[in-house]
Amino acid sequence: MPEGNEIHRFAERHAAAFAGKRVHVDSPNGAFPDAEILDGRTLKSVEAVGKHLGYRFGKDLIVHVHLGMYGDFWEGEMPLPPEKGALRWRMWTKTDWMELRGATDCSIFDEAKWQALLARLGADPLRGDADPAPAFEIIAKRKTPIGLLLMDQTIFAGVGNIFRAELLYRARIHPERPGKDVSRKEMEGIWKDAKKLMPAAMEDRRIVTTLPKDRPHKRGTAEDDEVHYVYRRHGKPCFVCGATIKREAMGGRTVYWCPDCQKS
Numbered sequence: 204m205p206e207g208n209e210i211h212r213f214a215e216r217h218a219a220a221f222a223g224k225r226v227h228v229d230s231p232n233g234a235f236p237d238a239e240i241l242d243g244r245t246l247k248s249v250e251a252v253g254k255h256l257g258y259r260f261g262k263d264l265i266v267h268v269h270l271g272m273y274g275d276f277w278e279g280e281m282p283l284p285p286e287k288g289a290l291r292w293r294m295w296t297k298t299d300w301m302e303l304r305g306a307t308d309c310s311i312f313d314e315a316k317w318q319a320l321l322a323r324l325g326a327d328p329l330r331g332d333a334d335p336a337p338a339f340e341i342i343a344k345r346k347t348p349i350g351l352l353l354m355d356q357t358i359f360a361g362v363g364n365i366f367r368a369e370l371l372y373r374a375r376i377h378p379e380r381p382g383k384d385v386s387r388k389e390m391e392g393i394w395k396d397a398k399k400l401m402p403a404a405m406e407d408r409r410i411v412t413t414l415p416k417d418r419p420h421k422r423g424t425a426e427d428d429e430v431h432y433v434y435r436r437h438g439k440p441c442f443v444c445g446a447t448i449k450r451e452a453m454g455g456r457t458v459y460w461c462p463d464c465q466k467s
């Protein structure tokens with residue numbers, strides 16, 4: 204599932220290609236029946252909040268997209284490629300096209316529905332206007348493991364499975380530690396770290412969380428098997444202490460941690 208960094212990157216790229224332009228819109232597989240309402244309209248802006256995208260065509264005409272586990276976009280320069288697969292939403296101008304397949308949601312929201320969604324979502328580290336204070340207050344009261352709280356989109360929006368594992372490793376916090384036992388200072392550290400790592404992943408198109416000094420190859424670009432400390436490294440030795448990285452299911456997704464570096 205794409206994390207916030209990828210969603211924000213889609214928003215930037217789609218805004219650059221389509222915002223301010225009159226666009227053609229259709230839904231070749233019919234799974235976005237309202238597409239025809241949008242055909243020939245001007246796309247005003249594209250916004251990302253957490254893992255949600257909003258394409259604003261007018262006050263009560265906002266296309267909401269949530270990619271879910273299997274949704275993805277394809278993009279390119281005209282002409283349009285031949286139709287294939289479950290092509291749910293297609294948008295194009297004289298110069299650019301984009302296609303959406305397999306999303307959890309692609310439907311039109313009115314302003315009230317869009318605002319209700321924003322109100323439900325927690326602080327997004329990729330948004331300059333995000334205020335993490337409410338999230339810190341919720342976490343300070345909860346016995347729920349911090350590994351679950353970090354993935355709760357109503358607390359923090361945009362943090363996915365990779366960032367959950369890696370942010371907790373970098374903070375040396377065990378994912379099972381109850382939220383209330385994570386100090387305010389530790390939470391502020393995680394937030395600051397997320398605000399640094401997530402935009403970097405947006406630019407580089409890969410999520411690199413390891414510091415050069417901790418990698419087996421300390422010089423040059425991180426190799427693919429040394430970009431993460433713990434994510435998908437179960438059974439392998441921790442780069443820092445050598446202990447075997449562990450994993451378990453948490454909240455329907457697998458969480459990874461180092462039993463020595465991360466304190467419960």
Ligand SMILES: [Zn+2]
Pocket residue numbers: 441442443444445446461462463464465
């Ligand atoms: Zn370790």
